Amino acid sequence: MSDAATIPDADTIPDAARKLEWAPRGAWAELPADGHLGTPGAAGTTITARNGLGIASLIAAEGSDDALVQALKTRFGLDLPSTPLAVRSATHALVWAGPGQWLLVADDRSGFADDLQALSGLAAIAEQSDGRAALTLSGPKIRDALAKGCMIDLHPSVFPIGAAALTSIAHIGVHLWRVADGPDGAVFEIMVARSMAGSFWSWLSASVAEFGCTLAATGRG
């Protein structure tokens, strides 16, 4: 290596440049800004990057989830699903994540610490707000785009509103559920491990490109 000439002398680096800048950054910070992706014209798909969600995994101790069920009912008005379903209130969602396991998702991270405190001792709780990356997917062609990698059937007859699934897309573990329909039909929420967000985006952006895609972002970064 003969790059010595390009490495600046330590004495010449300004102090400001030496300081590491640790700033919180959303999982989708490197996504293109709001706009259009792929085939021009009317977009067949819409991807909304979800930022600022409060996310936690709940794992009930075997045979002792009665208190958890009651606490979730009292605080959020939500019934803990025992089958692959997602239930939601105006502000929170509970998503089945395997037998005896759930994800609690708050639309707004502020106040989430209090939510978790209220459940303290009732389940094994792991904060995942910065550990998962979430997108909302919609548009008339979204099922066609997802079908390029999703092995499960998302047809409304077998994947109605409220259905949830854990599966993999492009070898990436995904948590997928269907929320209330929007103006363009079915709306899916999808969550991947944050460390896989870049890889997932490369699959998703390629898969929706054919149909055209509107990109949007919501929430804080």
Place this chain on the structure above:
Amino acid sequence: MRITCPHCGARDVQEFTYLGDASPSRPDGLEATEAAMFDYVYQRENPAGRHRELWYHGAGCHAWLTVTRDTRTHAIEAVEPTKRPKAGTAA
């Protein structure tokens, strides 16, 4: 091949990992004879036909499943959770 997970429904086999024969149960390590441990660790039947085996749904619900499968045809007769939830649990 598809495995119908009792939690998730029918899924492609690539979501699962195979462990092997579901029948051996571990002898008490302190009391077991060397011969019993040897059998438990190494000795397996290799049946042509009906076989009860363990599969892990790693890309799905992370549950261990006991699958009864015909090794000649891959026809699956039954899929059960390996660990049965105790009465009263939500899942």
